Amino acid sequence: MTSLARIVTIITDFGCRDTYVGQMKGVIVGINPATTLIDLTHDVQPQNKLEAAFHLSAAAEAFPPATVHLIVVDPGVGTTRRIIVAEADAMRVVCPDNGIVTPLLQRGKLQRVVHVKNEAWFRSPVSNVFHGRDIMAPVAAHLCNGIELSEFGPDLPADDLVRLPEYDVIRRTTADEGRVILASVIHIDRFGNAVTSLHRDDVSGEPSQIRLVGGDHPPIPLVTHYAAGTSQQLVALFGSGQRLELAVPNGNAAEEFGIAVGDAVEWCEHSAAD
């Protein structure tokens, strides 16, 4: 009994002006009235799978093990794109197969994935335009009721899932530069901090240099918290989600330095031979 999930988090690109999110919640509490519903964000840029993947990756760790994460960023609704349930330890993720689980895949955390096909667990009738409410929300609620993954459909091999290349980091080693890890900006947050794909686990020590690729930027010092450094200076730090962020103390890094999603950042380490 203790392993029964009771928490369902929700990420969508629906915004909060309409009742789409509320309708999904109505379906969930109709199936399992004891569910605790927690909004992660509904302000994903419409159809931006990269952003949805980032939010799941940033938030999942703060939740208790048996949480169900429901992510409805679904440009392919009504087409043949698949809906999946992905399992990583006791956590379950319900989403379209469009790359949202890439950070979990990449870190080797996905243990099992099923292709949701069994209509017995769907709302009836299923609207062609709102699978979030009619398929994904009911599946999340039934997971909270203890329904086994195998009930929803057949297993899928992890290799078969759609994967977002933006989460990859590229490593190179040269005689004059030492080891270099090339990462990219994957998210700009409300404060203008630019979060990169570089995870703390990707690096082994202190950097000799951190730099923005392109333009004419000076090297970026690594600090431990936002209030460090002087104003108008770009600093780098590992943020609350363990990813390298570029920030300006009391400022907006993205605006002041023109940083955007997709920009390249290099983390340089001198090789042991130096």
Place this chain on the structure above:
Amino acid sequence: MTSLARIVTIITDFGCRDTYVGQMKGVIVGINPATTLIDLTHDVQPQNKLEAAFHLSAAAEAFPPATVHLIVVDPGVGTTRRIIVAEADAMRVVCPDNGIVTPLLQRGKLQRVVHVKNEAWFRSPVSNVFHGRDIMAPVAAHLCNGIELSEFGPDLPADDLVRLPEYDVIRRTTADEGRVILASVIHIDRFGNAVTSLHRDDVSGEPSQIRLVGGDHPPIPLVTHYAAGTSQQLVALFGSGQRLELAVPNGNAAEEFGIAVGDAVEWCEHSAAD
């Protein structure tokens, strides 16, 4: 016991910058701590009753039967406008009598309406400027506690309620056109889809033509889901709330075609005699 409502949904025009919605929730959980509170939207354009009515109508069906819907879009607060509880099957709606329940009236779903007058169920003292918190929220919470409708005040005849004409559809039949149903745009959603007053139950078959009245628009094809059709083309489909919507695949219909609330749309059916 099974018919006890435990879910209260909330629609307001309060936005989320202030704590007005939170204050209503505080009052509700103070009266019934077991309530599950679900936000439908707080971004109704200030005092826009038509939009509030639309959101209630679109969302209600996704919720379990005994849900209480609390709608505080109340330009008349402090005047003599009435506050009502409307009952439709096991569902209850608490709102000002300003037309919000029009779609329920129109579809013949309202079974009973009472005029909320019994101050014994109000918060004390009642602020002149916030009946949402001091009258409507406590009434919703007491409904969840199983208090009978008759406790709140006298019955009102349905004919006596304020009704929004925008939800009406107008039918005409002529020799050359056949049957025509004239509807109007009642809502533009976040994606720019233009939702009309035409409900799937209003039509009996396939249309011979769908058209935007005014301007010089070509006939609009009826499709089954957003991803159908080509980009930059206006298509029509029955949306997740069973109303006819105008949409542009991967686009914003309202912006690209200049569609606004109030615009007229015609659904034409050739008569059986054709």
Place this chain on the structure above:
Amino acid sequence: MTSLARIVTIITDFGCRDTYVGQMKGVIVGINPATTLIDLTHDVQPQNKLEAAFHLSAAAEAFPPATVHLIVVDPGVGTTRRIIVAEADAMRVVCPDNGIVTPLLQRGKLQRVVHVKNEAWFRSPVSNVFHGRDIMAPVAAHLCNGIELSEFGPDLPADDLVRLPEYDVIRRTTADEGRVILASVIHIDRFGNAVTSLHRDDVSGEPSQIRLVGGDHPPIPLVTHYAAGTSQQLVALFGSGQRLELAVPNGNAAEEFGIAVGDAVEWCEHSAAD
């Protein structure tokens, strides 16, 4: 048992685009799954302590006694600023010591304050950049679990807390003016109403005059509700939070009259000797 808090309200300046608020909620329900979480607002202007203090003050009264209020508006995160738990009757407030509890201090409501220092109750490890999630959220959840204030750290004298001067009202009495209370605008709400620091308890009777200081404004009539008065006229009323507000019937007072936070308002009472 009846005094166990189960409600945690949350005020932040995090916005809703990112998952920061959701992460705090994940930590809370991980510690106490029975918590009812209620968002007050996440749209505090970044780092605006005055606004956070206002929202707490406006909302607290609507909640049942044992509520825990968690306020994370924390420009000093990572520096040596203190985190506190403040107690006012059965209510508890968890926030940085940066002036947020000023309205409670000012009205003599704070009974006890402790300096949060005991890391045993923190999330581990504590991120340098997100004390809301790693210190304040767990403390709020442990308070709901019935942990005593003394467990979190040593008592602080109320005199030692940071205090925001904007909440002060200044009284003067002169021969020709009588008694005058000088207050200031502390908040503009979504409707453009300008809320002042003047609380109903600060005044003893009807005013002889209410005026905006500076510019060339006519005296402002005191009314009882928003729909009173004529359009385009500035009126004053005691709002739902018992503070004097300036409003325009069916209009936006702040925009139409150029009122901003910090503007001075005078409440004049003729002395008894008149």
